[in-house]
Amino acid sequence: MTRSELLLRVKDLHATVGGKEILRGIDLEVGPGEVHAIMGPNGSGKSTFAQVLAGRETFEVTKGEVLYQGQDLLALSPEERAVAGIFMAFQYPVEIPGVGNLYFLRTALNALRKRRGEEELDAMDFLALAKQKMKLVAMDESFTGRSVNEGFSGGEKKRNEIFQMAVLDPRLAILDETDSGLDIDALRTVASGVNSLRSKDRAMIVITHYQRLLEYIVPDRVHVMGNGRIVRSGGRELALELEQKGYAQVEGRREAAR
Amino acid sequence: MSTSAKTLQELTNRQYKHGFVTDIEADTVPRGLNEDVIRLISAKKNEPEFMLDWRLKAYRHWLTMKEPRWQNVRYPPIDYQDIVYYSAPKPKGQGPKSLEEVDPELLKAFEKLGIPLEEQKRLSGVAVDAVFDSVSVATTFKEKLAKAGVIFSSFSEAVQKHPDLVKKYLGSVVPYSDNFFATLNSAVFSDGSFVYIPKGVRCPMELSTYFRINAENTGQFERTLIVAEEGSYVSYLEGCTAPMRDKNQLHAAVVELVALDNAQIKYSTVQNWYPGDAQGKGGIYNFVTKRGAARGRASKISWTQVETGSAITWKYPSVILQGDDAVGEFHSVALTNNYQQADTGTKMIHIGKNTRSTILSKGISAGHGQNTYRGLVKIQKGATGSRNYTQCDSLLLGNRCGAHTMPYIEVKNTSSQVEHEASTSKIGEDQLFYCTQRGISEEDAVSMIVNGFCREVFKELPMEFAVEAQKLLSVSLEGSIG
Numbered sequence: 066m067t068r069s070e071l072l073l074r075v076k077d078l079h080a081t082v083g084g085k086e087i088l089r090g091i092d093l094e095v096g097p098g099e100v101h102a103i104m105g106p107n108g109s110g111k112s113t114f115a116q117v118l119a120g121r122e123t124f125e126v127t128k129g130e131v132l133y134q135g136q137d138l139l140a141l142s143p144e145e146r147a148v149a150g151i152f153m154a155f156q157y158p159v160e161i162p163g164v165g166n167l168y169f170l171r172t173a174l175n176a177l178r179k180r181r182g183e184e185e186l187d188a189m190d191f192l193a194l195a196k197q198k199m200k201l202v203a204m205d206e207s208f209t210g211r212s213v214n215e216g217f218s219g220g221e222k223k224r225n226e227i228f229q230m231a232v233l234d235p236r237l238a239i240l241d242e243t244d245s246g247l248d249i250d251a252l253r254t255v256a257s258g259v260n261s262l263r264s265k266d267r268a269m270i271v272i273t274h275y276q277r278l279l280e281y282i283v284p285d286r287v288h289v290m291g292n293g294r295i296v297r298s299g300g301r302e303l304a305l306e307l308e309q310k311g312y313a314q315v316e317g318r319r320e321a322a323r
Numbered sequence: 324m325s326t327s328a329k330t331l332q333e334l335t336n337r338q339y340k341h342g343f344v345t346d347i348e349a350d351t352v353p354r355g356l357n358e359d360v361i362r363l364i365s366a367k368k369n370e371p372e373f374m375l376d377w378r379l380k381a382y383r384h385w386l387t388m389k390e391p392r393w394q395n396v397r398y399p400p401i402d403y404q405d406i407v408y409y410s411a412p413k414p415k416g417q418g419p420k421s422l423e424e425v426d427p428e429l430l431k432a433f434e435k436l437g438i439p440l441e442e443q444k445r446l447s448g449v450a451v452d453a454v455f456d457s458v459s460v461a462t463t464f465k466e467k468l469a470k471a472g473v474i475f476s477s478f479s480e481a482v483q484k485h486p487d488l489v490k491k492y493l494g495s496v497v498p499y500s501d502n503f504f505a506t507l508n509s510a511v512f513s514d515g516s517f518v519y520i521p522k523g524v525r526c527p528m529e530l531s532t533y534f535r536i537n538a539e540n541t542g543q544f545e546r547t548l549i550v551a552e553e554g555s556y557v558s559y560l561e562g563c564t565a566p567m568r569d570k571n572q573l574h575a576a577v578v579e580l581v582a583l584d585n586a587q588i589k590y591s592t593v594q595n596w597y598p599g600d601a602q603g604k605g606g607i608y609n610f611v612t613k614r615g616a617a618r619g620r621a622s623k624i625s626w627t628q629v630e631t632g633s634a635i636t637w638k639y640p641s642v643i644l645q646g647d648d649a650v651g652e653f654h655s656v657a658l659t660n661n662y663q664q665a666d667t668g669t670k671m672i673h674i675g676k677n678t679r680s681t682i683l684s685k686g687i688s689a690g691h692g693q694n695t696y697r698g699l700v701k702i703q704k705g706a707t708g709s710r711n712y713t714q715c716d717s718l719l720l721g722n723r724c725g726a727h728t729m730p731y732i733e734v735k736n737t738s739s740q741v742e743h744e745a746s747t748s749k750i751g752e753d754q755l756f757y758c759t760q761r762g763i764s765e766e767d768a769v770s771m772i773v774n775g776f777c778r779e780v781f782k783e784l785p786m787e788f789a790v791e792a793q794k795l796l797s798v799s800l801e802g803s804i805g
């Protein structure tokens with residue numbers, strides 16, 4: 066794939082928090098419509114990577130570049146990145162007491178539409194859209210009356226993230242451990258929601274700790290993160306190898322091969 | 324500076340919308356306070372003897388009192404001799420008998436504030452009493468209310484037309500000797516609103532008073548008295564604004580509510596006095612005494628307040644639960660920004676059996692704002708089977724502001740229950756990021772989060788006011804995250 070056809074190109078990305086280096090040179094290329102899985106042990110920097118892509122200011126990028134649709138992504142604010150089509154499903158979705166779940170989502174959608182020069186949706190049209198998307202993740206209508214993530218179970222929160230993704234219709238979706246804390250039924254529901262959102266125009270970076278999710282969401286590429294870097298990349302079979310041998314061995318082999 | 328700090332700073336610099344001054348001829352008494360000034364005020368209002376006596380008693384008592392110092396607010400000493408105690412828009416001719424006779428400049432001033440006084444313009448069915456500086460300038464929908472037997476008039480008019488009612492209830496909840504500011508008010512108050520709902524009447528519309536301070540160096544001392552007879556109901560709203568001035572201005576009001584058997588009074592305030600500028604210069608000193616007597620069996624008084632203005636807010640709308648099964652409620656949002664200080668809360672005094680009270684307080688501090696909740700729940704010995712539930716939540720925006728919670732609880736019997744919950748939180752960077760990641764600007768995110776924090780209180784407000792309150796909060800959010 067040529068450089069200009071890539072949706073996302075990450076080169077030697079370094080990031081720190083409070084002076085501590087977390088990302089230590091990440092390289093990654095994602096084409097339109099591709100699904101990339103990022104796996105790796107806890108603390109290896111997966112969430113940090115996701116949040117740096119989404120523009121969280123907590124992390125300081127100290128080196129490297131990120132091109133998104135050929136543009137310098139790091140120059141954009143989080144809202145601008147959202148406008149450009151980046152969506153991140155949070156590992157730990159945040160509660161916003163007193164703010165209605167649907168009100169929040171409509172505000173977000175209309176903010177995006179406005180900045181893209183599209184017409185805003187009125188309450189009725191939005192509700193119709195929301196109802197249709199709620200079906201994708203088998204979300205109960207009782208969700209709609211509740212405050213953003215407040216009092217949601219772990220599984221409900223994750224479903225809510227995918228519901229938001231379905232409504233906001235991003236070009237690049239980054240799913241951060243959307244599978245963790247889900248029982249097998251919930252996992253299937255969420256995965257089928259995600260699969261129904263796969264398209265040639267939408268790329269996904271699916272971060273997961275377990276290969277279980279990848280049985281349902283089959284990735285084009287699998288990357289293994291260790292200590293702030295991508296230590297191995299391969300096809301979907303890499304996920305299985307990881308499952309059998311564990312991270313230590315997979316990473317270790319790479320260190321030994323150096 | 325991070326973007327969040329920047330956005331909050333931009334919000335901070337938004338202008339106070341109601342800061343204009345109306346150029347109008349005023350009738351004022353000389354600066355300063357003495358018995359002659361009080362006699363003059365009383366004479367100007369053509370008051371009966373009992374009113375003058377009451378004022379003088381209050382004044383003489385006030386001379387023996389000291390300004391309270393226990394509150395958690397700081398301000399330079401107030402020179403009570405440097406204040407003008409009475410200022411009235413000069414009537415053209417004999418004083419307005421109807422709206423047509425009200426000075427058009429005054430009508431314009433209220434129009435500019437979004438309070439059109441012409442009745443045909445008020446589709447919403449809210450009757451308004453407009454108080455400009457010290458006097459009531461217009462009361463709308465009087466006839467419609469009169470048909471229902473409801474009296475809604477300026478206090479001065481009530482003194483003339485219903486002296487017996489005034490005599491019976493004035494000072495019956497907040498006696499003239501109550502506290503420094505209430506006593507001062509009793510001596511010099513110039514006008515305010517009077518409401519009387521007869522037995523069994525459900526007031527056919529919302530009643531509302533709109534207070535406006537205009538004149539310079541003038542204190543505003545108004546007094547509101549609401550009496551709800553057996554089985555009646557009234558919902559009353561109060562709003563306030565003032566011009567932007569460099570000098571602090573004193574506002575010391577008194578509100579008295581009386582609810583008899585099975586009567587219900589709902590009193591809502593959106594307080595937006597000028598808060599002073601970003602450096603803390605100017606603004607209103609708001610020292611207010613509000614108290615309701617739930618005197619009758621199963622009577623109910625509920626206070627809802629949204630306090631966003633004033634340099635200093637000192638007020639504790641309270642309920643004395645005298646009747647058995649009486650209910651008292653207090654719902655409050657208080658926002659302090661820049662150098663604003665608020666010391667506010669409530670007192671719930673349980674006297675009757677099986678009385679119940681609920682306190683819900685939401686304090687928001689931004690900038691260098693200091694926000695104190697101060698509340699007293701007192702359950703007397705005879706108030707068996709009584710209950711109180713208190714919830715105090717504080718939200719901080721930035722690192723330079725403060726939130727303080729001071730609950731006082733006294734329970735004198737064993738069959739009663741008091742519950743208190745308190746929380747303090749910050750608008751989290753994680754909440755803001757969650758919003759901005761979804762495409763919502765930081766500014767909109769902050770007001771969305773703050774409005775969400777206040778939702779339980781806003782839903783107690785009448786619809787129109789709730790919308791107004793939300794807008795006000797967004798405009799007043801002049802915080803700064805460190």
Ligand SMILES: Nc1ncnc2c1ncn2[C@@H]1O[C@H](COP(=O)(O)OP(=O)(O)O)[C@@H](O)[C@H]1O
Binds near residue numbers: 105107109110112
């Ligand atoms: N806000 C933060 N402040 C300090 N350390 C952090 C912060 N966020 C992440 N880290 C640290 O960075 C490392 C990588 O964390 P993270 O990206 O969450 O890993 P993963 O998602 O792979 O489990 C961990 O050592 C973690 O403690």
Ligand SMILES: [Mg+2]
Binds near residue numbers: 112
């Ligand atoms: Mg993680």
